[in-house]
Amino acid sequence: MRFWSTIPERLKLTVVLTGALLLLVAGVWVAVFNERLYREQKTRDVAVEAEILAASVAGALAFDDRSTVQQYVDALGANPEVEIVGVYDDKGVLVARFARKDAAEGPTLEITRPVTQGQTGLGRVYLKTITEPAVRRASRVGIIALLAVMASLLVAMMGTGQAAQRRANKALAERAEELAEANRQLEIEMEERARAEEALRQSQKMEAIGQLTGGVAHDFNNLLMVASGGLDLMDRTEDPVRRQKLKDGVREALTRGADLVRQLLAFSRRTALKPEVVDLGQKIESMRILLDRSLREDITVNMDLAEHLWPVELDANQLELAILNLAVNARDAMPNGGPIVVKAENAPSHRRDGETGDYVCVSVSDQGQGMAPDIVSRVFEPYFTTKEVGKGTGLGLSQVYGFCRASGGEVRIVSEPGQGTTVAMYLPRSNKAAPEKPIEAVRRRRTRAQGRVLLVEDDEGVAALVAEMLTELGYAPTRASTVSTALDVFDRDPAYDMVLSDMVMPGERNGLDLAREIWKRRAGVPILLTTGYSEAAAQATAEGVRVLLKPYRIEALASELEAAKADARRLHA
Amino acid sequence: MQQRPPLVRARPAACLAALAACVLMAAAPPAQAQNLEVAVKATYLYKFAPFVEWPPSAFETEVTPLSICIQGEDPFGPVLDRAVAGQRVGPRAVVVRRMARVERNAGCHILYAGGSRAQSAGDALRAVRGAGVLTVTDSGHETGAHGIIQFRIKDGRVRFDIDDAAAAEDHLTISSKLLSLALSVRTRR
Structure with a gap:
């Protein structure tokens, strides 16, 4: 059956049809052969009968004993297959005969045998029989018909089987197609689910922040109260000691507020699971x-x-x-x-x-x-x-x-x-080691010259403040207000030791674009970006640019500037 | 295929046997019946031959003719000559010889002993006894002699008795087919 299953369907049909035809031909041949065999056998049988009759009637025929001859003839007539019997003497005269009245239709066989005694001819006998009874004939035709029916059945079954197989194959193909479609749907749903999960995480964060809003606002109110109250009180006193105390209070309140906002921002940042x-x-x-x-x-x-x-x-x-x-x-x-x-x-x-x-x-x-x-x-x-x-x-x-x-x-x-x-x-528990603690911002003052800094900042107030901070730290800042002007300045004088730029600025290009342009012109320039937007920060960090989150204190600025310089030295040593 | 012989249509040349049959069924005039009876007997004479086996010494060669001897009174005449004309018993021709006396070495195979003044039927039979001759007599003729086969009329038909014992003494073998047709058989011991 394994061999059979490798044959192509069309060939199978041909093989089966040929087989059925051969079966039919073989059946007909066998029938014809049988017919001939039967006829030969029958001829022999009838001949033997005729010879027995001839031998039996020899004496009676020779000596004209008609009644005896007639008895032999009638005895033969008892056989229903025998139609006519005739006995003739040596002159050809009919001596006795038998003829069936209700002779059946069908092929017949006629045999004539001489009647001899010794070598002397005494006459002859004539015998006519039905070759084959109708029942026997019908049965033989029936066998051929049966063969034909079987052959047709075989072909029909093969045809039905093939049709069924074709239908099954078609159904299988459709099922496979449906499966593929279902798979595509599943993939789409999985993507949608992944997106929905991400959205859920974000909404969970926002929910949490929403829960905090009241507390944060209350805290901010307190901080603002401290700051504005402190400033008011500073205006009313000239006592340096008291003013210093008030200043410290205001700074602490602002520091706390900055930390709070930074945490909120960092927290609400949309990030992938990492x-x-x-x-x-x-x-x-x-x-x-x-x-x-x-x-x-x-x-x-x-x-x-x-x-x-x-x-x-x-x-x-x-x-x-x-x-x-x-x-x-x-x-x-x-x-x-x-x-x-x-x-x-x-x-x-x-x-x-x-x-x-x-x-x-x-x-x-x-x-x-x-x-x-x-x-x-x-x-x-x-x-x-x-x-x-x-x-x-x-x-x-x-x-x-x-x-x-x-x-x-x-x-x-x-x-x-x-x-x-x-x-x-x-x-x-993880068997990996935790990373080293980030170096605490070192509070130190630089008095010696730290180099020239290209400061890019669109906000006038922030720019003035940061310029002051840089000067305080020993740097020599040059200010540009947009990315384009910054690039112009850098093109005229590419010898700046550092670039400190805001990330988000008006115009088509932002701080990250500026960093890319400058590194294209001169690789290895230490660049530090600052921003209040955590998302932008993440993008810059991904490209290997250091980012300092606003608001920041002068110590953080000093530390990050040093780190940026260290990065540049490490990467372009 | 063998040619189909006519069944009903009789040949115009009806033979003596057919005539004999007519005799048996019809009430024919005595003279005509007499003639037919003779004719039937004449035919029987040579028809016995195929049913009888002679000792090998009875014939010189394979083709030695079969001799039918009519001793003494001849009731057949030309009827017998016509009957045997052209007839053969196997390879042998059939000849008819008529004689007043029969001798032992006359070369007869079938002897019809009619009897005569020169030699009675009984003497004729005695002359050939043991010589391998099939002797035939007719009960219708008051000769008193009994051959191996003796014609007898029964129911208006020519029949015969057979003395198989005598045939044995003469070294003759008679076919059972012929014996079965006989009215009586004296069996051999």
Whole structure:
């Protein structure tokens, strides 16, 4: 059958048709052969009968015993196949005969045999028989008919089989086409889902920020109060000591505000998931201001971070969002205020899904109203919320859940009504080492000449301030207000030691374009870009350009300028 | 294919046998019946030949003619001559010889003993006894002699008795087909 299946369909049909035809021909041949054989046999049989008759009647014929001859003849007539029997004497005179009245139609056989005794002829006998009875004839025709029917059936079955196979093949092809179409649909849906997930992450962040807005605004109000009040008081006093005190207060308020905004911006930046090895202690510590300031005044945030936490590999942005979400939930669980504890500790041999492994546990606890078990079982569902309309979207805990699963960990929740809630995130330990802590901005003053700086800044006020800062740091700034003028200046005098440019400026080209142009003219010029937009910053960083986020303090500027110079030296040594 | 012989249509030249048949069925006048009876007997004389086996010494060669001897009174006359004319028994021709007396070495194969004054039928039979001659007598003639075959009329038909014992003594073998046609058979011991 394997050999058969390799034959092409058309050839198969030909083979079967030929086979059927051969069968039919063979059947007819066999029938004809049988017919001839039968006729020969019959002829022999009849001849023998005639010879027996001849021998039997010899004496009676010779001596004219007609009755005896007639008896022999009649005896032969008992055979229904015999039609006519005749016995003639040596003169050819009929002596006895038998003739069947109701002779059947059909082929007949006639035999004449001499009657002899010794070598003397005494007469002859004549015999006429039906070759073949009708029944036998019908059966033979029936066999041929049967063969013909079988052959036709064979052909018909083959035809039907082939048709069925063609139909099956067609159906199969259609099914494959449908499958391919379904696959295309699936791919499209997957893409859409990926986009939707990204949008969801972004909306989760925005949701969290929305939750913070009240607190941030309140904090900002306080900062502004400190700043404006400080300035007012400075106008009213000439006492240098008191003025210095007020100045310090104002600066601290502004610094705090800048930090807050930077964190908000960094947080709301639209980024793809990017796992990296993170030092949890450092990362959580850096959130202290945000958490302190953005929740409510009656909420205190206590950090309980163990020493020597294992490194974990995860998306830092999502981690911050998860902690923020948990903190917001903790805040909302304590309408009358209270402490929130953010705790991080190593969890060796933590059992999860039947397997043990090393994890780092980050938990956020409150002493709020707690939750009933039936609510606990549903809190990780998207859009599930116990909060009033307008207070939450229900995406917070589902983000926490999704973040933990995506990081290869899990989230556990312990809550009882009136006993507060603890949400613990178990994040798997990474065997990669955490990166070195970034060098703290060094507070130092440069008095000696640091070189000439091309300063590109469209805002007059900012430009004047930054020029002052550069001069203070020992640099000699030359200002240009657009990318085009900056390039003109650089073309006339390409010997600048550094370029410090704002990122977003009026005109078609921005700071990043300027950096590319300048490096095209002279590779290895240290370039530092500044911007308030985190997205633009990410783009520049991706191209290897250092970015300093606005607002910045003079120490940060000094540090970044040095770093930019170090980069240039390293890359173009 | 063999040519189909006529079934119903009789040949114009109807033979003696046919005539004899007519005699048996029709009430013919005595003289005519007499003639027919003679004719049938004449025919039978040579027709016996194929059913009888003679000892090899009876014939000199393969083609030695079969001799039918009519001893004494001849009831057949020209009827017998016409009947045997052109007839052959196998390869042998048939000859008719008439004689007043028969001798043992007369070379007869079939002897019809009619009897005469010169030699009675019984004497004729005795003369050839043991010499391998098929003797034929007729019960219709009051000779008192019985040959191996004796004609007898039964139901108006010419039949015969056979003395197979006598045939055995004469070293003759008579076919069972002929014996079965006989009215009576004296079987050989």
